[in-house]
Amino acid sequence: MRQLIIASLFTVCVSAPLLAQPVSGSPSIPLTPAAIANGVENRITYEYGIEFVTIGAPGNAPLVTTGRANGRGSVNEEYRIGRFEITTAQWVQFMNAAYGRPSSQAIPHLLPPSGAFWGGQPDPTYTGPGQRWRVTPGQENRPVGNISWRMAAIYCNWLHNNQSTDRSAFLNGAYDVSTFGYVQGSIFTDQPTHNPGARFFIPTWDQWLKAAHYDPNRNGNGQGGWWQQPNASDTTLVYGPPSNPLAQANAAFNQSTTGVNPFSILLGAYPQTQSPWGLLDVAGGTFEWTEEIYSEFGDPLRRFFDGSAWTAPGVIDLVSQMGSDFPSISQGLFGFRIAAAIPSPSGVLMGVVVCGWGLSRRRR
Numbered sequence: 001m002r003q004l005i006i007a008s009l010f011t012v013c014v015s016a017p018l019l020a021q022p023v024s025g026s027p028s029i030p031l032t033p034a035a036i037a038n039g040v041e042n043r044i045t046y047e048y049g050i051e052f053v054t055i056g057a058p059g060n061a062p063l064v065t066t067g068r069a070n071g072r073g074s075v076n077e078e079y080r081i082g083r084f085e086i087t088t089a090q091w092v093q094f095m096n097a098a099y100g101r102p103s104s105q106a107i108p109h110l111l112p113p114s115g116a117f118w119g120g121q122p123d124p125t126y127t128g129p130g131q132r133w134r135v136t137p138g139q140e141n142r143p144v145g146n147i148s149w150r151m152a153a154i155y156c157n158w159l160h161n162n163q164s165t166d167r168s169a170f171l172n173g174a175y176d177v178s179t180f181g182y183v184q185g186s187i188f189t190d191q192p193t194h195n196p197g198a199r200f201f202i203p204t205w206d207q208w209l210k211a212a213h214y215d216p217n218r219n220g221n222g223q224g225g226w227w228q229q230p231n232a233s234d235t236t237l238v239y240g241p242p243s244n245p246l247a248q249a250n251a252a253f254n255q256s257t258t259g260v261n262p263f264s265i266l267l268g269a270y271p272q273t274q275s276p277w278g279l280l281d282v283a284g285g286t287f288e289w290t291e292e293i294y295s296e297f298g299d300p301l302r303r304f305f306d307g308s309a310w311t312a313p314g315v316i317d318l319v320s321q322m323g324s325d326f327p328s329i330s331q332g333l334f335g336f337r338i339a340a341a342i343p344s345p346s347g348v349l350m351g352v353v354v355c356g357w358g359l360s361r362r363r364r
Contacts, residue, residue, distance in 0.1 A: 029083075029268045034232045035278035038216055044278075045080065048159055049090060052080040052340055053278050055207070057216040063209065063226050065320040073209035073226070081203055081211045082337040083278055084267045085285050086147075086155070088119035089140040092133050094155050095120075097165045099130045106130075107170045109150040109180055109328070116263060117145030117332045141266040143285040145310070145335050149303045149327035150180050150190070152202050152289050152336040159200040159338070174198035180327070187299045190327055193291050203339035205292035205304050205322070212307065213319045215276035228319050230282035230307065231273045237283055239314050242269040249273055249317070250284030251308035262310045279337075282307045283317045286335025294324040302326055309333040 028051070031040050043054040055078060062074040091113065098107045112131065113120060119139020126132040153175040158164070160173035171177045174194045181189045194201035203211070215232055218225030228234040231248060240247030241260035250265045267281050275282055282288075285307075292304035302324035308314045312333055315321055325331070 029271045029274075029280055031278045032232075032272060032274045034215070034276055035274055038276055040278040044083075047340065048163065050086075050338070051083045053083055053211075054078055054080050054342065055211050055277055057214070057224060060210060060214055060216070060224055063213070063319060065226075067320050068322070069209065069320040073206050073214060075204075075206050075210050078342050079203075079207055080340040080342060081207065081277075081279070082339075084141075084280055085143045085288065085335050085337045087140060087267060088142045088144055089135050091118060091144040091155075092120045092135050093163075094158055096132045097158065097163065098154070098170055100126075100128060100132055100165070101167070102129045105167050107154065107167065108177060109148070110154060111146070111148070111151065111330055113144065114146045114332065118142060139266075141268060142264070143267050143281065143335055145263075145286045145332045146330050147286070147289075147335050148330035149202070149289045149334075150177075151330060152338075153177070153180075153190075155336075156194070156198065156200045156202060156338060160198055174201045182328075184299075186301055186326070188301070188327055190300075192293055192300065198341065200338050200340045202289055202291050202336060205290040205306070207339055208288065208290045208306055209319065211277050211279055212275045212282045218276070226319060227276065230275050230279070230317055230319075232276045237273070237314060237317055239284070239308075241265065248283070249308065249314070250281070251310060251312060251317070252314040254311045283314065284308060284310065286310065287312070287316075287323060287333050289334065289336045292322075305334065309335075 040053055045052045058078055059076050060074055062071045063069055098110055119136045119142035120133040121136050123132040123134040154170050154177060156174035157170050157172060161169035176191055179189055179191045183189060212230040213227050215227055216224045229237055237248045238246050239249050239252035241258050248270055250262050253262060255261045267285060274280055287305040287309040288307045290304045290306060293300045294302040294304060304322050304324050306322045308317045310333060316323060
């Protein structure tokens with residue numbers, strides 16, 4: 001009996017970090033039949049309140065199209081990616097950890113969020129150093145805009161370092177912030193990709209494309225292929241507020257034509273618009289940063305983003321389209337979803353050893 005009890009407790013210790021339920025700010029939306037057919041329901045994990053889906057079909061065929069996307073989208077290994085863009089509740093937690101400190105300990109490259117592009121507000125009860133925010137009631141799942149590529153990278157550092165409030169936890173882990181800068185005015189010096197061993201990171205463009213458009217059963221069971229739109233379809237999306245029964249995404253419309261403020265629409269408001277892997281709001285919400293670099297004459301100038309955004313034209317939702325901007329720019333339409341590594345077997349084994357040691361100590 002004692003062996004059975006210990007074995008059960010070992011299972012809890014190992015599974016808890018990945019199988020915990022989502023916290024407020026990570027909406028739970030049922031998968032579409034297409035995503036279920038691709039086995040996504042058995043590929044969902046949660047870490048730090050973020051819902052991840054594991055993207056399988058390693059070594060998938062690349063995209064055949066026109067322009068820069070031709071030959072892209074093949075990924076040789078499994079990886080995880082968020083089903084949703086980063087939410088207000090998640091960003092408030094991060095900003096409070098980053099800003100709740102004296103100015104002499106400020107984190108470089110972080111800007112205070114703009115009230116127009118998220119659902120947070122200053123916390124008037126806070127009297128400590130720095131600044132703190134709180135979520136406006138009902139706005140936990142609102143997407144966060146006005147995020148630069150560098151701010152997204154620092155968020156990944158913080159997660160990689162287990163959400164520590166130590167200043168060093170924001171400065172390295174997934175990305176070395178000391179590399180962030182410019183030479184000759186517009187050539188950026190930021191490291192091109194995330195550090196080897198990073199637990200959380202901004203997705204590569206290939207990873208983003210695959211998660212948004214590739215279907216392992218596109219042409220029949222086990223016969224993969226690519227969809228033109230990020231909802232397992234080749235038909236152009238219908239854009240409009242959720243009150244429109246035909247609408248599929250929050251983009252390409254504004255308040256003056258619909259009477260609805262697109263910036264107030266929460267993530268998950270279009271539950272039937274999902275990628276073949278179950279990702280929501282790939283269309284609408286914010287433009288999503290990737291690691292891909294746009295360069296001229298070999299000089300890195302900008303980073304790619306993909307997916308349509310709030311009031312922007314929806315043409316970018318076509319699989320062959322994308323955009324780019326400087327990594328320091330934090331416009332209202334810019335946000336992100338994060339990717340994550342598959343936990344290694346050695347990490348799971350370590351969990352067993354640590355939990356087992358603790359039980360042994362308590363038993364004595």
